[in-house]
Amino acid sequence: MNGFERAALPLKAIRALRDRGPSYAWHKAMRRSFGRWPSIKRRLLYADPRTYWTLRGGDEYFREQEGQPARSARAHWMAERIAAYAPTSILEIGCGYGKQLRALRARVSCPLVGLDFSDSQLQLAASYLGDVADFRLVKGSGDCLPFPDRSFDLVLTSAVILHNPPPVAERIREEILRVGCRWAAHNEDLDTTYNRYGYDTAAWYVARGYSLAEKGPIPVDPAGPPSQFSVAQLCRS
Numbered sequence: 001m002n003g004f005e006r007a008a009l010p011l012k013a014i015r016a017l018r019d020r021g022p023s024y025a026w027h028k029a030m031r032r033s034f035g036r037w038p039s040i041k042r043r044l045l046y047a048d049p050r051t052y053w054t055l056r057g058g059d060e061y062f063r064e065q066e067g068q069p070a071r072s073a074r075a076h077w078m079a080e081r082i083a084a085y086a087p088t089s090i091l092e093i094g095c096g097y098g099k100q101l102r103a104l105r106a107r108v109s110c111p112l113v114g115l116d117f118s119d120s121q122l123q124l125a126a127s128y129l130g131d132v133a134d135f136r137l138v139k140g141s142g143d144c145l146p147f148p149d150r151s152f153d154l155v156l157t158s159a160v161i162l163h164n165p166p167p168v169a170e171r172i173r174e175e176i177l178r179v180g181c182r183w184a185a186h187n188e189d190l191d192t193t194y195n196r197y198g199y200d201t202a203a204w205y206v207a208r209g210y211s212l213a214e215k216g217p218i219p220v221d222p223a224g225p226p227s228q229f230s231v232a233q234l235c236r237s
């Protein structure tokens with residue numbers, strides 16, 4: 001951080017307080033603190049992922065993400081890969097503000113549903129996807145999906161399971177097996193931080209006897225966290 005950025009910090013804090021209230025300002029300050037103590041930071045800031053993502057979502061997060069060309073390249077690369085499986089319907093669990101849904105809609109014509117548990121992310125998704133045809137947003141939690149068995153041909157998560165502690169992550173994967181028909185596609189990073197648990201999702205499917213249609217790093221974002229893109233064949237008759 002340079003001197004100018006340091007001087008601008010109190011201003012930013014005042015603006016955060018004014019625009020989104022004390023919980024958001026506290027949250028933002030904590031996110032910038034305790035960098036060297038990820039376990040303390042996790043306890044302070046990430047005890048409840050839904051609260052975290054409700055405070056984290058919003059215009060500032062949107063600008064941060066959209067300001068990173070590598071993120072866009074990754075979304076487009078994944079949408080290409082997913083379209084290659086010719087899915088007849090897609091559920092994205094943890095759709096955030098809809099970046100992946102937008103990239104997908106440019107490549108597939110099947111029904112698209114995005115689910116997220118964060119109001120702030122869903123509100124932004126509704127406006128960001130305002131000019132996108134034919135999609136549905138649902139508020140819900142990945143570990144208890146409000147859909148009947150085998151509702152979607154392909155279920156996608158992109159940087160979502162990794163944000164949940166092991167028992168919840170396990171329930172999300174089980175829910176994917178329940179609501180999915182043919183394919184489960186995942187971009188889940190492998191590293192651990194204060195808000196990332198890092199799971200080998202591909203290995204989870206293999207250990208349960210499912211075969212992988214593909215698995216590997218995402219080549220367009222080599223500087224990002226160690227990523228894994230995998231597609232498992234759910235293969236039920």
Ligand SMILES: C[S@@+](CC[C@H](N)C(=O)[O-])C[C@H]1O[C@@H](n2cnc3c(N)ncnc32)[C@H](O)[C@@H]1O
Nearest residue numbers: 053094095096099116117118121141142158159
């Ligand atoms: C890093 S963002 C990724 C958003 C989007 N998938 C993308 O690639 O742009 C993680 C999103 O997953 C959501 N999320 C995390 N855990 C979830 C859960 N258990 N149920 C529903 N949404 C969840 C968060 O609210 C957040 O919007």
